[in-house]
Amino acid sequence: xxxxxxxxxxxxxxxxxxxxxxxxxxxxxxxxxxxxxxxxxxxxxxxxxxxxxxxxxxxxxxxxxxxxxxxxxxxxxxxxxxxxxxxxxxxxxxxxxxxxxxxxxxxxxxxxxxxxxxxxxxxxxxxxxxxxxxxxxxxxxxxxxxxxxxxxxxxxxxxxxxxxxxxxxxxxxxxxxxxxxxxxxxxxxxxxxxxxxxxxxxxxxxxxxxxxxxxxxxxxxxxxxxxxxxxxxxxxxxxxxxxxxxxxxxxxxxxxxxxxxxxxxxxxxxxxxxxxxxxxxxxxxxxxxxxxxxxxxxxxxxxxxxxxxxxxxxxxxxxxxxxxxxxxxxxxxxxxxxxxxxxxxxxxxxxxxxxxxxxxxxxxxxxxxxxxxxxxxxxxxxxxxxxxxxxxxxxxxxxxxxxxxxxxxxxxxxxxxxxxxxxxxxxxxxxxxxxxxxxxxxxxxxxxxxxxxxxxxxxxxxxxxxxxxxxxxxxxxxxxxxxxxxxxxxxxxxxxxxxxxxxxxxxxxxxxxxxxxxxxxxxxxxxxxxxxxxxxxxxxxxxxxxxxxxxxxxxxxxxxxxxxxxxxxxxxxxxxxxxxxxxxxxxxxxxxxxxxxxx
Amino acid sequence: xxxxxxxxxxxxxxxxxxxxxxxxxxxxxxxxxxxxxxxxxxxxxxxxxxxxxxxxxxxxxxxxxxxxxxxxxxxxxxxxxxxxxxxxxxxxxxxxxxxxxxxxxxxxxxxxxxxxxxxxxxxxxxxxxxxxxxxxxxxxxxxxxxxxxxxxxxxxxxxxxxxxxxxxxxxxxxxxxxxxxxxxxxxxxxxxxxxxxxxxxxxxxxxxxxxxxxxxxxxxxxxxxxxxxxxxxxxxxxxxxxxxxxxxxxxxxxxxxxxxxxxxxxxxxxxxxxxxxxxxxxxxxxxxxxxxxxxxxxxxxxxxxxxxxxxx
Numbered sequence: 069x070x071x072x073x074x075x076x077x078x079x080x081x082x083x084x085x086x087x088x089x090x091x092x093x094x095x096x097x098x099x100x101x102x103x104x105x106x107x108x109x110x111x112x113x114x115x116x117x118x119x120x121x122x123x124x125x126x127x128x129x130x131x132x133x134x135x136x137x138x139x140x141x142x143x144x145x146x147x148x149x150x151x152x153x154x155x156x157x158x159x160x161x162x163x164x165x166x167x168x169x170x171x172x173x174x175x176x177x178x179x180x181x182x183x184x185x186x187x188x189x190x191x192x193x194x195x196x197x198x199x200x201x202x203x204x205x206x207x208x209x210x211x212x213x214x215x216x217x218x219x220x221x222x223x224x225x226x227x228x229x230x231x232x233x234x235x236x237x238x239x240x241x242x243x244x245x246x247x248x249x250x251x252x253x254x255x256x257x258x259x260x261x262x263x264x265x266x267x268x269x270x271x272x273x274x275x276x277x278x279x280x281x282x283x284x285x286x287x288x289x290x291x292x293x294x295x296x297x298x299x300x301x302x303x304x305x306x307x308x309x310x311x312x313x314x315x316x317x318x319x320x321x322x323x324x325x326x327x328x329x330x331x332x333x334x335x336x337x338x339x340x341x342x343x344x345x346x347x348x349x350x351x352x353x354x355x356x357x358x359x360x361x362x363x364x365x366x367x368x369x370x371x372x373x374x375x376x377x378x379x380x381x382x383x384x385x386x387x388x389x390x391x392x393x394x395x396x397x398x399x400x401x402x403x404x405x406x407x408x409x410x411x412x413x414x415x416x417x418x419x420x421x422x423x424x425x426x427x428x429x430x431x432x433x434x435x436x437x438x439x440x441x442x443x444x445x446x447x448x449x450x451x452x453x454x455x456x457x458x459x460x461x462x463x464x465x466x467x468x469x470x471x472x473x474x475x476x477x478x479x480x481x482x483x484x485x486x487x488x489x490x491x492x493x494x495x496x497x498x499x500x501x502x503x504x505x506x507x508x509x510x511x512x513x514x515x516x517x518x519x520x521x522x523x524x525x526x527x528x529x530x531x532x533x534x535x536x537x538x539x540x541x542x543x544x545x546x547x548x549x550x551x552x553x554x555x556x557x558x559x560x561x562x563x564x565x566x567x568x569x570x571x572x573x574x575x576x577x578x579x580x581x582x583x584x585x586x587x588x589x590x591x592x593x594x595x596x597x598x599x600x601x602x603x604x605x606x607x608x609x610x611x612x613x614x615x616x617x618x619x620x621x622x623x624x625x626x627x628x629x630x631x632x633x634x635x636x637x638x639x640x641x642x643x644x645x646x647x648x649x650x651x652x653x654x655x656x657x658x659x660x661x662x663x664x665x666x667x
Numbered sequence: 668x669x670x671x672x673x674x675x676x677x678x679x680x681x682x683x684x685x686x687x688x689x690x691x692x693x694x695x696x697x698x699x700x701x702x703x704x705x706x707x708x709x710x711x712x713x714x715x716x717x718x719x720x721x722x723x724x725x726x727x728x729x730x731x732x733x734x735x736x737x738x739x740x741x742x743x744x745x746x747x748x749x750x751x752x753x754x755x756x757x758x759x760x761x762x763x764x765x766x767x768x769x770x771x772x773x774x775x776x777x778x779x780x781x782x783x784x785x786x787x788x789x790x791x792x793x794x795x796x797x798x799x800x801x802x803x804x805x806x807x808x809x810x811x812x813x814x815x816x817x818x819x820x821x822x823x824x825x826x827x828x829x830x831x832x833x834x835x836x837x838x839x840x841x842x843x844x845x846x847x848x849x850x851x852x853x854x855x856x857x858x859x860x861x862x863x864x865x866x867x868x869x870x871x872x873x874x875x876x877x878x879x880x881x882x883x884x885x886x887x888x889x890x891x892x893x894x895x896x897x898x899x900x901x902x903x904x905x906x907x908x909x910x911x912x913x914x915x916x917x918x919x920x921x922x923x924x925x926x927x928x929x930x931x932x933x934x935x936x937x938x939x940x941x942x943x944x945x946x947x948x949x950x951x952x953x954x955x956x957x958x959x960x961x962x963x964x965x966x967x968x969x970x971x972x973x974x975x976x977x978x979x
Contacts, residue, residue: 091669092669092671095672233967233972234967234972234976236919236967245912245915245976247976247978274978278978307973307978308724308727308930308932308933308936308973308974308977308978309933309936310970310973311969311970311971311973311974312930312932312933312957312970312974313957314933314936314937368690368693368694371686371689371690371693372690374686375683375686375687375690378679378682378683378686379683381679382676382679382680382683385672385675385676385679386676389668389669389672
């Protein structure tokens with residue numbers, strides 16, 4: 069269920085969250101990547117660092133425990149050394165009751181009195197043979213039942229250390245309750261040349277051991293204690309409180325552990341335990357450190373790390389912002405300039421700047437815009453030219469001379485009572501002008517264009533009586549093709565004025581229209597004067613205005629064909645002096661209606 | 668910089684500055700080694716013996732808790748007026764707290780009445796019935812009395828027992844007495860109360876004429892127990908209260924049959940520990956002092972050996 073909800077929420081976010089611009093996308097990508105990298109690095113360093121700190125602290129604690137163990141070892145060895153010295157230098161092979169033995173006893177005792185409470189030699193029956201200082205047994209003391217006595221006799225080769233106890237074996241002038249540690253060993257006593265097994269008891273002051281541990285502090289509240297091999301406390305900084313149950317210690321449990329480092333828990337507190345066994349006695353030095361202390365060591369370091377991390381993050385954001393801006397600002401400006409172009413057209417320049425790719429893009433767009441601008445201008449120019457040409461052509465058609473002359477002819481025919489001819493002439497004139505105007509259209513059918521020139525020739529026939537004959541013919545398939553209007557008549561006009569005018573009735577003007585190879589060919593051929601090659605070449609270059617006829621000429625027709633249909637079309641002229649002239653209009657065969665008027 | 672970037676940048680900067688401030692404070696302010704408090708322990712006129720182990724426990728707690736202890740009235744045969752003047756003096760010395768073992772609980776209660784005292788006071792030994800004393804640390808004296816009676820009940824002969832009631836007894840002694848006689852009556856053990864005329868029990872069997880030739884004698888204070896041991900220890904069973912070196916010797920020698928006691932070391936430790944927790948604003952734990960029955964047979968066994976003979 070929660071999976072579905074999560075998916076839906078994600079979809080909603082995806083659809084409704086505003087589209088992030090490239091700037092934010094780049095910024096977020098940089099930032100997230102860098103943050104991840106920094107965080108991983110920092111985490112790794114922190115873990116390593118904190119582990120190292122912990123390791124260092126643990127090592128320090130281990131060293132302190134080791135030091136305590138060595139100190140205790142040294143102490144125990146020293147006491148064994150004193151016992152040995154007492155035995156081998158004083159007791160062995162000497163009569164214990166001799167005065168000089170007493171002095172030696174006293175001397176040795178005095179030397180070590182800060183550690184030793186008593187030095188006592190017992191006979192095998194438990195009787196005191198010698199002691200320093202002087203000592204007597206307490207009333208209830210049963211020496212031969214004491215464990216230290218029994219063990220010394222049973223294992224004469226060893227030294228026997230015993231757990232601390234309140235001294236009660238020996239009586240004093242005043243009852244004293246001191247804590248002592250017994251060290252017993254078997255000795256060979258010489259008595260009147262006989263030897264017997266006795267027991268040497270060194271009563272050691274407890275503070276000889278306690279002062280080795282009292283001042284050891286592990287990691288703030290950590291401490292060290294000493295227990296025997298089965299877990300009985302020998303020294304503990306809270307010995308009294310353990311006895312009354314106010315404090316707790318798991319010494320009995322730890323007695324089963326081997327030497328080493330352990331983690332344990334006592335009364336809800338996590339602790340680090342270090343155990344080290346002292347040689348010979350089997351006593352164990354135990355170091356206890358609360359792991360809470362170890363963690364506290366790291367708080368300042370965590371704080372420091374967080375500060376460094378945040379500082380880096382802050383720098384990262386600033387740098388990222390700068391870099392992102394550097395990258396995306398030119399793109400933004402390019403975008404804005406394109407918008408400006410869209411709104412305000414070519415008046416606005418395209419922004420070209422920033423990095424290479426953006427500059428290149430801007431430059432390309434600017435070039436494209438410039439080309440578009442040029443093309444537009446060319447089209448406009450072309451269109452204007454067309455309009456001009458059309459206007460010129462039209463203007464030519466409404467040439468007053470042609471109209472006057474034609475009207476004169478009609479008037480004359482009416483005066484001559486050649487009414488039929490007059491009607492035909494008026495009708496032809498009307499049709500001529502109707503097709504000339506063609507309701508303002510520039511493109512008409514070939515049929516209409518031929519009709520137009522027929523009407524023209526009919527009128528001119530009346531004027532140029534019997535000077536020429538004419539024929540107008542168009543193939544069936546060409547009749548419905550598109551042509552520009554007023555294309556043929558100017559050519560026929562030229563033929564009349566420049567050739568037929570000089571003929572004596574045998575002039576022929578032949579107009580043919582056909583479709584060949586996808587092109588419309590309209591030829592106007594005459595058998596008139598012809599022209600030289602130079603004259604032909606000049607005709608299409610300049611636009612000489614003829615004084616006769618419409619005056620718009622060949623060039624206008626040629627230009628209009630090119631404008632409408634392309635550079636590869638137009639007017640071609642073949643002429644030979646005295647033979648005549650053939651002018652061909654060539655343009656693509658496009659059925660009427662398919663050609664855009666406003667090309 | 669966009670709005671979101673500015674906002675995030677600002678938040679991070681604020682957090683950074685806060686953390687920097689925290690770090691500088693931690694690094695450059697002198698580390699307080701857990702607040703150090705000054706506590707005055709005003710003793711009563713009990714013997715040095717009585718205070719020996721209590722002081723040991725108190726000093727141990729002082730080291731652990733970083734409390735500076737001042738023991739006032741040591742080794743002086745102090746009267747109650749003197750004790751009150753010591754309290755006044757320590758308050759004027761601006762101690763942080765007072766631990767007191769009252770010589771006269773009633774007198775102290777009257778003295779505290781109507782006084783404006785802004786520091787905490789706790790009592791050990793005798794209980795003080797005053798709202799200004801915020802804690803009393805002691806074993807349950809009534810129960811001690813009961814346990815004393817139960818110890819008596821184990822005697823082979825059930826002769827009349829003689830309870831030596833100290834002159835001017837107040838507070839804890841009265842509680843013990845009540846516990847003792849209630850239990851004795853419950854156990855149907857005959858007893859007689861010997862009212863001491865003065866504050867001390869004169870040695871030399873001075874009361875021997877007024878009591879029967881046999882029957883146990885019971886002391887309600889350590890001092891009386893010691894004197895009973897000296898006076899009657901050889902000839903009758905002596906029962907008592909408290910642990911001193913003389914009492915321990917008596918137990919060892921056999922001149923004292925059994926005593927009921929608390930650990931003075933624990934009392935000293937717990938009182939200072941408790942007052943430290945209070946001053947430091949930590950949760951104060953309840954204090955329970957165990958009651959021990961001590962005789963010759965168990966005094967040198969663990970854990971009693973450790974409790975009765977704290978290592979100094």
